[in-house]
Amino acid sequence: MRPVDTAQDGGPTTLLTGKPWNALSKESIENILNAASEHILSRGEHVTAHLGIVLSGVVGVVQETTDGRRVYSALFHENHLVDLRCSARKPNGTLTALTPTRLLTLDAGKLDLSAPERADIANAMIEQLRAHCARMRDHCTSLACKTPLERLASALLEFHSWPCSKANGESGDSVRLPIRKSDLADYIGVKPETISRSMRRLEKEGLIAFSEGDLIGLLNKDALNVVANGGRPRKSTRQG
Amino acid sequence: MRPVDTAQDGGPTTLLTGKPWNALSKESIENILNAASEHILSRGEHVTAHLGIVLSGVVGVVQETTDGRRVYSALFHENHLVDLRCSARKPNGTLTALTPTRLLTLDAGKLDLSAPERADIANAMIEQLRAHCARMRDHCTSLACKTPLERLASALLEFHSWPCSKANGESGDSVRLPIRKSDLADYIGVKPETISRSMRRLEKEGLIAFSEGDLIGLLNKDALNVVANGGRPRKSTRQG
DNA sequence: CGACTTCTTGAGGAACGTCAACCGCAGTGG
DNA sequence: CCACTGCGGTTGACGTTCCTCAAGAAGTCG
Numbered sequence: 001m002r003p004v005d006t007a008q009d010g011g012p013t014t015l016l017t018g019k020p021w022n023a024l025s026k027e028s029i030e031n032i033l034n035a036a037s038e039h040i041l042s043r044g045e046h047v048t049a050h051l052g053i054v055l056s057g058v059v060g061v062v063q064e065t066t067d068g069r070r071v072y073s074a075l076f077h078e079n080h081l082v083d084l085r086c087s088a089r090k091p092n093g094t095l096t097a098l099t100p101t102r103l104l105t106l107d108a109g110k111l112d113l114s115a116p117e118r119a120d121i122a123n124a125m126i127e128q129l130r131a132h133c134a135r136m137r138d139h140c141t142s143l144a145c146k147t148p149l150e151r152l153a154s155a156l157l158e159f160h161s162w163p164c165s166k167a168n169g170e171s172g173d174s175v176r177l178p179i180r181k182s183d184l185a186d187y188i189g190v191k192p193e194t195i196s197r198s199m200r201r202l203e204k205e206g207l208i209a210f211s212e213g214d215l216i217g218l219l220n221k222d223a224l225n226v227v228a229n230g231g232r233p234r235k236s237t238r239q240g
Numbered sequence: 241m242r243p244v245d246t247a248q249d250g251g252p253t254t255l256l257t258g259k260p261w262n263a264l265s266k267e268s269i270e271n272i273l274n275a276a277s278e279h280i281l282s283r284g285e286h287v288t289a290h291l292g293i294v295l296s297g298v299v300g301v302v303q304e305t306t307d308g309r310r311v312y313s314a315l316f317h318e319n320h321l322v323d324l325r326c327s328a329r330k331p332n333g334t335l336t337a338l339t340p341t342r343l344l345t346l347d348a349g350k351l352d353l354s355a356p357e358r359a360d361i362a363n364a365m366i367e368q369l370r371a372h373c374a375r376m377r378d379h380c381t382s383l384a385c386k387t388p389l390e391r392l393a394s395a396l397l398e399f400h401s402w403p404c405s406k407a408n409g410e411s412g413d414s415v416r417l418p419i420r421k422s423d424l425a426d427y428i429g430v431k432p433e434t435i436s437r438s439m440r441r442l443e444k445e446g447l448i449a450f451s452e453g454d455l456i457g458l459l460n461k462d463a464l465n466v467v468a469n470g471g472r473p474r475k476s477t478r479q480g
Numbered sequence: 481c482g483a484c485t486t487c488t489t490g491a492g493g494a495a496c497g498t499c500a501a502c503c504g505c506a507g508t509g510g
Numbered sequence: 511c512c513a514c515t516g517c518g519g520t521t522g523a524c525g526t527t528c529c530t531c532a533a534g535a536a537g538t539c540g
Contacts, residue, residue: 065385069386071385073377074377083370133376140376141332143383144428148496181518197520230305230306235495433488433530474526
């Protein structure tokens with residue numbers, strides 16, 4: 001909740017050290033930080049800003065129906081650009097922290113994107129927007145046609161690609177669930193009970209294993225990929 | 241399937257006459273057209289290009305699971321920018337025409353976005369990307385928690401905002417379904433049979449009416465909005 | 481007319497949501 | 511230290527819902 005003082009913070013090298021921001025010129029990083037305020041959020045806190053960069057933690061865009069059903073329509077983790085601005089329609093959803101989060105909110109008016117030497121910022125933002133669109137398309141596919149088991153497998157593999165939850169255990173790959181299971185349920189469009197049952201089913205089939213804490217071992221990533229890509233369709237009512 | 245000859249086509253005023261492209265400078269429009277090829281697509285035709293602008297018709301990004309389930313993860317109509325490029329991951333989904341479509345594919349290498357006087361192009365593309373993200377968030381919310389009836393109501397209202405399907409009948413608002421019902425089913429994540437049954441239910445309740453052809457009258461847009469925003473949750477198993 | 485596709489209608493079953501109860505844990509206060 | 515409370519998560523029972531399948535209607539094209 002404080003503006004970023006580049007001098008006090010030791011210069012532009014202490015923040016924005018991840019891709020793609022670390023590829024920006026020093027001046028561009030300072031340009032961003034001059035428009036930025038750092039927020040320390042605890043789980044459940046809302047943010048009114050519509051533009052920012054996640055430094056650590058996880059934030060989500062939460063939407064609710066009139067009768068209280070709750071959905072996270074998008075998740076963002078560290079180094080992700082969050083851009084909820086949209087001109088032609090009312091803003092949809094509020095930005096909420098799902099874990100303790102450090103968020104750099106940006107004042108769009110203070111960003112200097114028009115100068116030619118600031119073109120690297122615009123390119124980085126476009127790149128982030130495109131990547132976000134690609135993730136959203138995959139997520140829509142999951143929601144539109146996959147079974148809960150398949151969605152869970154997709155989500156686990158997605159989390160495995162997140163830097164914050166990548167945890168290589170002693171034996172093979174592991175994933176540390178970056179968010180609450182109830183939040184995961186709201187993200188993949190099922191109920192927490194179904195998450196629990198699907199987890200247990202994947203465990204019984206030997207695809208995952210529960211280690212200490214919230215660590216999940218991916219015992220058979222290939223098989224998990226098969227499941228995630230449609231290997232467990234709804235059982236036919238035919239063929240007894 | 242031919243490059244656009246701005247001289248032969250009568251100059252840059254004959255194409256890209258809709259928002260936001262008509263706000264670009266004449267030179268910027270020519271810059272786009274120099275990188276463009278116009279494709280005439282019939283329903284079902286695929287396109288390998290990952291960047292383009294829809295001139296008329298509807299295109300969708302189709303993804304399929306290994307067992308054949310098919311999903312349209314995104315739809316684009318006239319004046320929409322289609323940008324499926326993503327650096328870090330394999331392309332997800334192929335661009336397909338859902339109706340007879342005129343598509344302007346763009347060669348990204350020929351686009352001059354870096355020049356300061358071409359900044360309007362970059363801004364227009366960013367604006368389009370952000371609007372697309374906003375639509376995707378709404379769509380994810382529909383897919384994640386809404387019932388088929390609510391999804392259909394949302395889709396009808398979304399189509400009503402499309403220029404190509406806005407059809408004001410004699411009595412109040414109307415929508416002309418821009419795509420096949422089976423494609424609509426693949427878009428909102430239900431089966432065609434469910435579309436049919438939900439349509440009939442909305443009709444029985446007096447919210448919509450079927451006119452001649454594929455024209456659908458929106459008899460009570462407010463009530464339709466209520467339904468679309470969660471007015472018809474799943475019936476509780478309690479309270480006989 | 482026949483062949484094809486899209487859409488519709490109907491019957492039946494699997495599956496996921498709903499509800500309730502319980503467990504484990506953390507925080508709180510006596 | 512223990513009881514109490516609240517929260518997240520798990521397990522079980524049950525019912526609605528929507529998918530599956532099949533067959534027919536309606537429209538299109540040869």
